[in-house]
Structure formats: C-alpha cells, structure tokens
Amino acid sequence: MSNEANSRKRRRESYNVDVRQVEIYEDLASEKDEVRLKAAHELVSRFTPESKPTEEQINKTLQRLFRGLCSGRKAARIGFSIALTEVLSQVFALIQPAAESSAVKVSDVIQAFLSVTSVSGNTSQELRDHYLGTLFGAEAIIKSGILFQPGVPSQEWDRIVAALVDLGKAKPWLREECGWILWRALYELASRNADAKYPESVIEIINSKDLVKSPEGVAIWLLVQDSFPTAKLPQELWRYNNDPLDRRDMSTLVKIMKQASEAEEGSQSASSGVWNSKLHFAWDAILKRVHDTKSGEDKQDKRDKKMRKESRISFEEFWKEVVDNGLFAASSSEERKYWGFSLFMKILDEAPIQRAETIFTKNLIRCLINQLAVEDRYLHRMAVKAAKTIQKRVSTEPEFAAAAVNGLLGSSGSFQFDQITKTKTVEKIVIEAGPQSLKKIVQLLGRLVASPGTDEIKAASAGRQYLADLFVSVVRSRSSAGEEFGPILQDILSVLVRFAYFGGEQEKQELIAKPQLSQTTQELFRNRITSCLNSVVSNINDPAEVAYKVVRQIRDYQKSEEYGKFIIEIDGAIAESVEAAFKSLKKLSSKVKHDGSNSKDASIQAFRLVYSLTILQVYNGDADAVSMLDELAFCYSKFWGDKKSKKEDKSDASNALVEILLSFASKPSKLFRRMSEQVFGVFAGQITADGLQSLISVVEVKENLAGQREMFDQQDDEDEEMEDAGSLDSDDDSVEVIDADDASDEDEDEDENEEEEDDEEELAAFDAKLAEALGTHRADQDLEGDESSSDADMNDDEMEAVDEMLVKVFKARRQATSKKKDKQDAKETMTNFKNRVLDLLEIYVKKCHASILALDLVLPLLRLTRKSAVKQISQKASDILREYTRLCKGNAIATLVAELGQEDADEDGEPAIEPVWDLLRAVHKEAMLSGPAAHSVSASQASVFLVKVLVAHDKQNIAGVVDIYAETRKAQMLNNKCHVQPAFFTDWNNWCVNAGKTMKS
Structure with missing residues (x-):
C-alpha cells in the first residue's frame, strides 16, 4: 500500500518543462516557411558559445530532432532537418577539433541517428516515415560538415554512406534521392579539394551493392573521375578504359539509362523499378561530360594515361544511341519517351545552336509527329510542350530557326509536318526566323519542292502546295520588316518562278524536279507569286522594282533554259510586244535613278508597276493582257517617250490608262486591286472627264446578268428578255417626280421578288413537264378522262419515247439551274467590280476634291x-x-x-x-x-x-x-x-x- 502511494506520489512530482522549447518543436513542423525558419533560428541560438549549452542539453535536443525527422505530420521533416543541420554545425563549431575525446562525439551522434531512425512500426505509413527520416537525417548530417572536420574518423562517413546506399537498395523509390545526396556531397568536397578517401569509399560501397551500373552510379563515377584525379577506382568495372562513356560500350550505357542493367534478367539490383516523371540527375552529369569532350582531360591523363580522347563518346553519338535509339525506340515505353521529350526540351533550353541542331533525330521526330497528330495520345500534351519549346527558342534566338526547320522537315522529319500534325509549328518558326536563318530555310524549302521525298504524285502535290503556302506566309510577315529581308523575299519569288513557269529536262540533273510538277501545281505556284506580290505592293516602298525583277527573271530563265523549257506558249507577235515592253521598262528604270523629282519618280514607279504586272499576265497566258501591253506602250510614248506630244495626246493616254486600270480592277485578285489603287492614286490628277466617265459608267449599271453583259460586251442570243435589260442610264431626269418615284418603287419590288418568283415558276414548269413525260399528275390536281388509261402497260416504243422525254425534261432543268447560277455569279461579279471602282473614286475624291x-x-x-440592290454598295x-x-x-x-x-x-x-x-x-x-x-x-x-x-x-x-x-x-x-x-x-x-x-x- 505504501509502495503504491509512493509511486503515485512520484508521478505527481513537478518537472521543469521548457514551454518555449516545446513551442519551438511545434513550430518546426509548421507548414509556413517563415514560422519554421524562425523556430529553427531560435533553437540554434540556444547553442551559441554565449549560451554555453551542456552536454545533456545537446544530447536531448539531438534526440528530439532525430525523432522529429521520423514524424509524418505537416512539414516536420523539412523543419527538423534544417534545425538539425544548423544545430550540428553550431555544436561542433564549439569543439576544436571535433575529436573523439571531446564531450560530444560524432560517433555518438551517428549512432543516435541510426538508432532512432532504424525501421520500426507495423504499418506501411510508419515504415515510410522512418525511411524518409533516415534520408533527411543523413542529408542534414552531411550538410552540417561534421563528418569532414579534422579528427573525425572516415568510418563515420562510411556509416552514413552505407545507410544511404542500403536505403536506396532496399527502397527503389528513394534510390535517386539517396544518390543525389551523395553526388552533391562529393561535388561540395571537390570544390574544397577534400581528400580522395571520401569518393573512394562511396565507389567501394555502391560497388559492393551492385549499384555502380545504375544511373546514380554512373553520375557519381563520372564526378569522381573528373573532380578527384588522385582517387583510386576499382578496375575492370567498365569494359573499356574503365569509362562508362566509352563509345565501344554504348549498349551498356543505353541499358543503364533506360533503368535496366546488363544483369536485368537475373537481378533487379540496378533497376529502380519505379518511374518518375522528373528527369534523373544522372542525365545532367552525362550531358556535362559529352557537351564538352575536353572535360577532365588533363586529370584523366594523370589518372590513366592509356585512356585515349578519341574513345570517348561524342554528343552526337550519345544522343543518337542513348536517346534516339534508346528512349525513342519503337519498342520503348511511353514513360521512357516522356524522358526523351524532357531531354529534348532541356537541350533546346540550354545548349548552344551547334548542339541543339543535332537533336532532331529520326525516331524522336517520328514520335513527335505521331503524338502531335492525335489529341488522345498518351504523350500528346508533352509533344505540344516540346513543339512550343522549339518555337520559344526561335523567338528568343531567331537564327535557330534554320536548324529547327531542317530538323522538322529535312531527312529526319517530314515535309508535311504541319499537315500531318494539324498544327502551324513550322509556319510559326519560319515567320520568326532571322535574316541569315531565313535564307537557309528558303534554300531548304526550294530543295524540298524539287525533291519532296516521295514518288507518289498526289502526296508530292499536297506537300508542294504546303511549301508554296509557307513561302507566302514568309512574304506576308516579312515584306514590311525592313530592307534586310528584301533579298530573301526576292529569293522566294525566284524559287516560285522556277517551278511555276519551267519544266521538262534540265541541263543539270540536280535541278530536275522528282516527281515532275503537274500543271495544277505549276498553276498553283503562279497564283502564289501573285499572292506574294500582293503583300509586296502593300508593304514596301518600291514594289515596282520587285515586280520588274520577277518578270525579268522569267525572261532570263526562258532564254537560258537553265530550269527547263518555258511552259507558256508565246508566239512571235506577243514576244515582240513583250520585248518592247522590257525596253520601255529599262528606260523608265534609268529615269528613276537620275530624276530627282519625287512626283515624277512616283508616276514612273507606278507606271513601271502596272507595266511589269501586265507582262506577268502575258506570261500567265492572259490573252487580254497582250492588247493591254500595246495600250501601255501608247501611254508610255505619250507620257515619257515623245517630248513633243500635245496635251490632247496625253489626255488620250490618261484615258487609256484608266481603261487598263479598270481591266485590272475587274479581275478577282487582291494584287490587281491594290496595284490599280496605287497607280490610280498617282495619276488621279491627270484623269480627264472622259476617264472619269469611264469609272462612272461602271457604277451606273445594275448588279445583274444584263449589267455584266453591258459592261463586258457579252452577248447571249438565247436570253434577251426585257426584264434583264436596262440600266441606270435609262433614267430620264426630265420625267415628272411622280413617274420617277413609281419607277423606283417598281424596281425595288422587282429586285426583292424576282428571285423568289423565278424559283416558283421554274419549279412549276419542271413539275408540269415531268408529269407530261410520265403521264401522271400532281397530287393536288384532278386527272380528267379515263383513269384506267394511265395504268395500261406500255410497249417498248412507248417506253423509249418516255425516256427521250425525260432526258429533255432534265436537260431543260439543268439549263434552268445553270442560268440561275449564272445570274448569281453575275451579281457577285458586278458587286465586286463596283466595290473596286468605288475604291478608285474614293481615292479620286481624297486627292482631287x-x-x-x-x-x-x-x-x-x-x-x-x-x-443599288446591294446594301454595301449603297452605303x-x-x-x-x-x-x-x-x-x-x-x-x-x-x-x-x-x-x-x-x-x-x-x-x-x-x-x-x-x-x-x-x-x-x-x-x-x-x-x-x-x-x-x-x-x-x-x-x-x-x-x-x-x-x-x-x-x-x-x-x-x-x-x-x-x-x-x-x-x-x-x-x-x-x-x-x-x-x-x-x-x-x-x-x-x-x-x-x-x-x-x-x-x-
């Protein structure tokens, strides 16, 4: 009874509890960084020399910190590891040297750490907490530096290393972290020129655990080789020169970096068995070596003079074998390809152009295309990120564009990259390219047009169309970028000219297009030349010079036949007109160079532009362009050729020029619209009353088929109905107001209802003719006569007659449909034409009001x-x-x-x-x-x-x-x-x- 009472009495005894220290330990587990750091700072301040901590205080604090490392609550491991590192540094800084004879011994600290963090507990969570406690504790002890102080036996370092290696061996999901801690420790020791015994013991321990041939082992081995020249490394671990990066043993490196050792079949010792999306730190170690083949060369020679520099793997070899043929092999898992994309983006972000341009390898690009093409692919988002990384590199370093385009479209990629992936990756890269890089890209694209890498005509045509559109995108984006891009734009037009107008056999085999361009593709290229000139006319100061160079180049290639024969047939008379036009252009060019008058220069340049584009139309096979050339020759002679020309002659020339500009304006081309506006703006002041009336006559016709015929002198003997005839010219100003108003109302009603009535009438007529041919009637009509007659069987002759009648009925229906379409097309044509003429009149109003x-x-x-029945025209x-x-x-x-x-x-x-x-x-x-x-x-x-x-x-x-x-x-x-x-x-x-x-x- 007395013993029980004494026991209870003892339990009730008060103890001296340091409340603030308890609060400090609680704050070390806080999820807030500032709270943890403040608590760690306060705890460390208790172990300064001024505080004079006792041995008991030190031991208790270390024990508490070791236990905290194994706690799974909140952010305890982070806070306690920081505090442990600083407390150990502070405590052993008081002891000089930190010998085993000191009051607090390093060996006791290591023993206490290993004892507290030893695996205990029954649940998986408790086991996991102790594993992580070992990891964080070992890292804190190493960072504190107590293991490397004078007087501390190297065995203590070995004990920590062994703890980490055993942990990584037992728990693959922690292996990379354990390896990283050791690699980082050796890196810090190398910067302090530490003794070689430390790295030697690390190599010995990981070798004893069969982890040398693991990603962590390779990284540590390379670091020791390069940073500790006196370290004695085990021999015969690597087949050649004791170097894991020897080119003769590439297969081993491939297996290691794919997380599989040579002993994979019988043992999983070197394989982590756990996939991590984060790129392993070993890649950085290897890349550092292969990026610079001279890395550690002098030290290497000191360590092993037999190692030859030429035996080391180069970056290109490493990338091809380890990354492209390894991670991106067809049989590789999606996880390994994920690593491959991570490496790809890493090199793009960090490596110089000379290195980065070599990473666009075959398997990688194939995988990139496949993953980009389908959104539900496993690595689609990673592929999109990789494509954006390429674009980002180009945007920050425009001269990288050539390497990127060559990689995506060249021999390793596909000339249909954007088409297959349904992206604009290449287009965006090309648009961002710098001058020097863009010049290389244009040369590459030209080679791809000639040899797209496929013998299939359809695929080649589709690829060539894409390349032609890519040229247009470049011109549109760079035509206003500055003079430095001028020669490149001219190079693009030269490539388009070469493939648009010439074909057949060439003198040089390398100039032959394989497969040969189809007529449709060549016509497409001619249209793209027009599109390019459209951008040039809008954005550069001297579009006439560019247009002149294009037609002059066509003529020069035609004469030399360097790229084959000219595909457009031009007879003798047309050739003479073209040659005369070139002579006039040459004279105009000389006037621009020597004439200092800006107004005269502007008119000359405008005339050169329209002259050059007219020649281009002749080269495109436009029959009307030939007569326009003759009219331009007349204008040239009156404006500049004949100094004695009268005012009336110049008026005639001005009127002729207006007609030519109207011809260009009537064509469905943005280029000719802009050209006509530019030229008209220059010559607006010279327009006569007759020339202005030519413009007015266009806006005074109706936007219908009759108006189109009237404007373009078209004839149609089969359609001369009164409702399509007439124009605004028929209005008489002398008519009374009431009559004019009635006519206006009637015209509006007719315009609104004409199309609907025509549809109803055509449908009714078709139904009637069809019923007549078949001998039937519509459901809403009564059939007169003997109903049984319709049920009688028809003989062969009657059937043939019915067939003939049906053919006639449907033929008439097609003609009616075609007529309706002609009306609609005519309305659109006249509306567009009026719009363009109104643009010219707007220019005239601004300049000559x-x-x-x-x-x-x-x-x-x-x-x-x-x-006007068209609201846009009216407005x-x-x-x-x-x-x-x-x-x-x-x-x-x-x-x-x-x-x-x-x-x-x-x-x-x-x-x-x-x-x-x-x-x-x-x-x-x-x-x-x-x-x-x-x-x-x-x-x-x-x-x-x-x-x-x-x-x-x-x-x-x-x-x-x-x-x-x-x-x-x-x-x-x-x-x-x-x-x-x-x-x-x-x-x-x-x-x-x-x-x-x-x-x-």
Missing part, C-alpha cells in the same frame, strides 16, 4: 445610294459622297470656284457656273425620291455643298438657291409622291443661320 471634274461624281453617287457610295462634301470646304471650295471662273462659256453662251445650277436642281429631284435613309442624308449633304459653291461664286446666287428650295418645299406639301425628308430642310435652315451671319458682317 477641289477639281471641277469631281462635281460629275455627285449625281451618280447619289443615284447609286438610292438604286459605300453614301460614304464617298459624305467624304467629298467634308473635304471640299474653305480653301478647297475657293479653288473650285476659281477653276469655274476660268472655264469658258459653252457653245450656247451659258456661263460655266450654269451646270452647277443644273446639278443642284437634279439633287433636289433625287431628294424627292424614296430611298434608304442614307440616300436622304446624302442628298441633303450634296445640296448644301452645291449651295456653298454657288454662294462662294457670287453672293447674289442666294436668291436662286432660295427659289429652288422653295420649289422643293412646295412639292413636299402638294405632291403625295414627294418623299423628301424633314431633315433636308433642317440642314438647309442651319446653314442659312450660320451663313447669314457671315454675309451680313
């Missing part, structure tokens, strides 16, 4: 705003008219009035201002007609503008203007068919208020 000729545009644009005409009235004010109106004053009276003796009055009256008549909202606004703007012109000419004209507005107001009030809008008079009243103040002052 102060010219008296610009007044001729007011009424046609106003009518077009009202009558565009309204915008141009608004722009005209906006620009023509102040000084511009004064210039216009001055020009009117210089005009002579007409044959009837009427003054030059009289047409302006007539124009104002016509505008008011237009304002009375029903139309879209833009029409009413445009009519008001045009009217006020003309009023400004008349008043600026003579203030007394205000009376006549008031009378015209009064007549319009009267019509608004008395005529039900007058649709003039209230805003028309509001704008007039606002102008009167402002103008009245000016005229009274």
